[in-house]
Structures are given as structure tokens and as C-alpha cells.
Amino acid sequence: MSHKIYPVPEDWKKTARIDDARYRALYERSVKDPKGFWGEQALRIDWISPFTKVKHTSFDTHNVSIRWFEDGTTNVAMNCVDRHLPERAHRTAIIWEGDDPSVSRHITYGELHEAVCRFANVLKKHGVKKGDRVTIYLPMIPEAAFAMLACARIGAVHSVVFGGFSPDALAGRIEDAQSEVIVTADEGLRGGKKIPLKANVDAALDKTPAKTVIVVTRTGAEIDMQPGRDFRYEEEAARVHADCPYAEMDAEDPLFILYTSGSTGKPKGALHTTGGYLVYASLTHELVFDYRDGDVYWCTADVGWVTGHSYIIYGPLANGATTLMFEGVPNYPSVSRFWEIVDKHKVNIFYTAPTAIRALMAAGDAPVKKTSRASLRLLGSVGEPINPEAWEWYHRVVGEGRCPIVDTWWQTETGGALITPLPGATDLKPGSATRPFFGVVPEIIDPLGNVLEGACEGLLVIADSWPGQMRTVFGDHERFAQTYFTAYPGKYFTGDGARRDADGDYWITGRVDDVINVSGHRLGTAEVESALVAHERVSEAAVVGYPHDIKGQGIYAYVTLNAGVTPSEHLRKELAHWVRHEIGPIATPDVVQFAPGLPKTRSGKIMRRILRKIAEGEFGALGDTSTLADPSVVEELVRERAGK
Ligand code: WTA
Secondary structure: OOOOOEOOOHHHHHHOOOOHHHHHHHHHHHHHOHHHHHHHHHHHOOOOEOOOOOEEEEOOOOOOEEEEOOOOEEOHHHHHOHHHHHHHOOOEEEEEEOOOOOOEEEEEHHHHHHHHHHHHHHHHHOOOOOOOEEEEEOOOOHHHHHHHHHHHHHOOEEEEOOOOOOHHHHHHHHHHHOOOEEEEEOOEEEOOEEEOHHHHHHHHHHHOOOOEEEEEOOOOOOOOOOOOOEEEHHHHHHHOOOOOOOOOEEOOOEEEEEEEOOOOOOOEEEEEEOHHHHHHHHHHHHHHOOOOOOOEEEEOOOOOOHHHHHHHHHHHHHOOOEEEEEOOOOOOOOOOHHHHHHHHHOOOEEEEOHHHHHHHHHOOOHHHHOOOOOOOOEEEEEOOOOOHHHHHHHHHHHOOOOOOEEEEEOOHHHOOOOEOOOOOOOOEOOOOOEOEOOOOOEEEEOOOOOEOOOOEEEEEEEOOOOOOOOOEEOOOHHHHHHHHHOOOOOOEEEEEEEEEOOOOOEEEEEEOOOEEEEOOEEEEHHHHHHHHHOOOOEEEEEEEEEEEOOOEEEEEEEEEEOOOOOOOHHHHHHHHHHHHHHOOHHHOOOEEEEOOOOOEEOOOOEOHHHHHHHHHOOHHHOOOOOOEOOOHHHHHHHHHHHOO
């Protein structure tokens, strides 16, 4: 474990909005008087009708209820667009950088206003009303931002589905959200490769029908259009009014649903609401990234993930920022692409995932050093623990030792960063997410729920609510209570393990449940298992994560074949391909090991702990195997694994 400390640079100290003393004082206030603190902070957004109640929350297992600013009304699109018009109509809201390096676009706040209004009017024309769910399955093009904000404008609830998900995964999400309108593109374009989004939607709708599909033209590919159901966005947009009034929304009206994986079952629809989410996303965006008026800010995430929601769209736009949206990938046309974009658009703040940093680090320093990066002031990391080597490289090579790194720990459920440095206040330790943000009360507990004090390691829970917290699982409040508030009653259970050092800094150690984090993408092992057992030759499957140099974690699948089926290299490949097809490329197993039997307890429970150790190649650390129904199964698996 690295103990190196990078103190706040002197020039940062001088200009800091929040220095160490102020962080400590404000933090103290925020947790002692959350109503006072958040009541003031909430005034950073515009309200239509002001709130009088600030916080009304309960983490009681039998009565989980989270409400912030509940009697206020506002509109998120008004806050992200309209309120900036008097001062910023001609300033750039979105810089769009295409997959092809010669293609980019600047969209001003004035243009954003018209685009969002037109999109909103198209949705309205197709019958979308307040509270209706709209599924957005788009590549990283400006229309994704327009569509999200258009939903927010009229009070519809968007459910963005990552463009890398398969038709099956898309269908499940459309069905769960009971969404009648789908927004997609003819094709996506990433790294020079085309992704058949409209064809995927057609396949999804064969399983679960929808009323309307709105198709944005991206590549101009020939696609099937079903008359009466499918409409070209450009034709529709030309026919509607360029203005659309925004709806007055209650602070607790839903803003979006975002599906995320957990330990068990199908992905659940994390539901975020209007007022508290926007206050939290915009405040964290400003303070964590030290966003200043005029900065060019770039978060490399996809809008299909929560990072894209909070830190490409809602946080930055609520702050009137210039936010960069990148359609492509870090290694196309070359591994210098990120840094070329930084130079091209004079990016000041850059936020990415450890997996990208590790992949670029593996390509050496030269592709970075041939670019200037002089505009960079701050770097950020998100999505998984960053190993100190990658942190050091990011700091030394990319940031040339001058840019602080904010390692932001958070989750789809939390809406925004919860544990993170503030660059003017926090001394940095490579690999540590450091300290809680204002209003966040992390605790480390042992498996029995005892709160540990001082330097310790255990499970990470949060003791009280913050405004950006998800409110429920869409359509299943019971599952919300069950998943997050039952294991340790009265606390929000994060699913992560953490260590706290003697300085009070937090180090996230990774998931303690059956969630794996592959290249920063969150996957439930149960999802991959159910895809595998859906194959006609598979009788049983167990999936675990294992350490992977670039991806952080890789997917290791143990597969038991049906009686009489002969294992073969061909079948191994077929199964990997099958999962890719069922869920999407991110879920493709890295290793498929045929297992004549799986280690089970006498009551039939698969011992994943053992499977994890075998996958890691740690055969000496298998622990007690005497409770297994058939201990010889383990020897067999070890023999097979050792042969790889
Ligand atoms: C992990 C992404 C360590 C963690 C915003 C969490 C991290 C899960 C960090 C949520 C970080 C995210 N350090 N681990 N800075 N950020 N994680 O919902 O395990 O896609 O529970 O949200 O990613 O993933 P999700």
C-alpha cells in the first residue's frame, strides 16, 4: 500500500474556494445541521415555487422514505438551459467531438435551448406526458443530451440504456420501465466501427412491443422503418415549434431511471428525482472539479452510465459550464486521441476511469508526451479503485506533476460523488478516495454491524441521507428496502468494503457482494450466469471476478455442461460469444473453465469464495473445504486451472 502524500499545491491553496480549514468547518456544519446546510445549498438552483421543508428521510428498514425539498417546485431543463440564456446564450454549452477526429461541433446555450424544445415537442406530439417513461438508446451524440433534457422539460422520465447492450438487455429494460417511446439512432460509430442500434431496437421490440420509435440519423445507413411506429427525428423536428414551455415539477417527481446490476436478480431501475439530485450533482461538480466560469470540462464516460448523467449532462449544464461529449474511444485512430482532444479544445478539467488510464499507460509515455496538455488543470478518476501505479502515471505523465487528481468514489445509487478529495483542501494519497463530501456520513462496520472507530477495515455504510440519493427501485420499493437497508438496519449499505487510515482517509477496497467491475462497468455475476445457463448445452454456471491488469476485474466463468456434451475449444468460444450476444460485449467472459462439478455446501450453496481463489490462482488459500458436499470437486478444478 502506498503511503506517499501529495500535498495541495501552493498555487491551489492560494486560490482555493474550499481550503482545508473551510472543508473541516463546513463538513462539521453539514452533518450537525443538515437542514440548515442543504437549505442554503439548494438555493444554487432556481426554484419555481420555493421549498419550506428541507429534509424528510428515514432509513428505517420497514419505512424507507427519502424526500428532500419536498414542497418546492422546479424544472431541471430550465435550470440546465433557460436560466443561462440571459448571460450565456452565445457561449458553448456542449462541445461534441466525433469519432472521426476531423468532425466536431460547438452547441451554444441558445442552440441547446432550441434543440431541447424541439425534441420536447416531438415527444409531446407522440403523446408523451408527465410521468411517462422514455427509453433512450443512443450513441454519444448531442441528441442524447437533447433527448434527456427534453424529457426533463416536459416531466417525462428517461431511462437511458447504454448503446453497448444487446437487444435482450434492452428489451428487459423497456419492459420493466413500461416505456412506450424509444429514441435511438440508425447506427452508432465508435472507433471506426458501426453499431446497429436501430436493428437492435427492432429485435428488442419483437420481444416487447412499443408504440413509437424515434430515429436520429447518425451514419445514414439503410435501416428498416416500420410505418406508423418508426419516425425520423429530423423530419419530426422540422415540423414542430422551436419553443416549448417547461413543466412545473415537484422536487420529488422522478427525473430518470437508470438500470444497474446488483448481487441478485435482474438489473434494477434506480430512480432519481428532481430537486435533490440536481442540487447534489451541480454542487459536487463545482466543488470536486473546482469548476470555474469559462473552464472547458471533459468527462469521458458514456451517457448510458450514471457518470454521464451527473457529470456530462446535469451537473455541468446546471452550472452553465462547457461540457465535452466524445463519441469515440481512447485508442482510435491512435492512443494519443484523448490528449489530442485535450489540446484541440483546450480542456482544463479531465475526468476518466482507471481502466482507460491503465490501457493508455501500457502504451507507454511517448503517445502522451507528443501532445502539449498545457491547458489541463485538474484530473479525475471514477468507477473502480485506482491502483497507485496508475495514479502515479496519471499524475506524473498526463498531468506533468502539476494537476491534482480527484479520485471520486460513488455509485449509480448515490447520484454524485460521496467520498472524494476537494482539490484546494485535500492532501492526496494515490489509491485513496480520501474524505467524505459535505453532508455524507460514512461508517465502517464489521459484518455484525458494529461501528468501527479510528483506523480500521470493514464494510462501508452511510448513516444518513444526502440529497442525491436514489429514492426507490422503479416499481419495487420493497426491493429497495431489502437491497440497501436490511442487512444493517438504519444504514445505507453500499456493497463496498473500505479501510480508514489513521488520518481518517478512506480507501475503497472493492465490492463485497457478487457485483464485479469490469473496465469500470458494473455487472452482476448472476446476470452472466443466467445467460450461460440459457445455452442449451449448459447445465450450471458460476461466475466470479478475478484481477485483470487493464480491466481491473475480468470475468471468470465455471461451466458445467449437460451430460453427454463433450467440452471443446470450439464450445468454449461459442459460450463466450453467446454471453456477448445475450447481454453485450462488456459481459463477454475472459475465461471459461469447464467444471465437471462445482464446489457446493451440503445444502447446495455454491462456495464462491473458493471459486474466486481458484480463479486468482491462489490455490494455497482455499480455506476450509471440509464443509463441501464433495471436496474432490475442488481438486479437479485446481488441476484444470493450474494447467492453464
Ligand atoms: C466502484 C459509478 C473505488 C465501487 C460511479 C462502487 C469505485 C461501484 C470508485 C459503483 C472509486 C466507483 N474507487 N471504487 N473512485 N468509483 N467505484 O454504479 O465498487 O457504475 O460500488 O457507479 O464502482 O459503480 P456504478
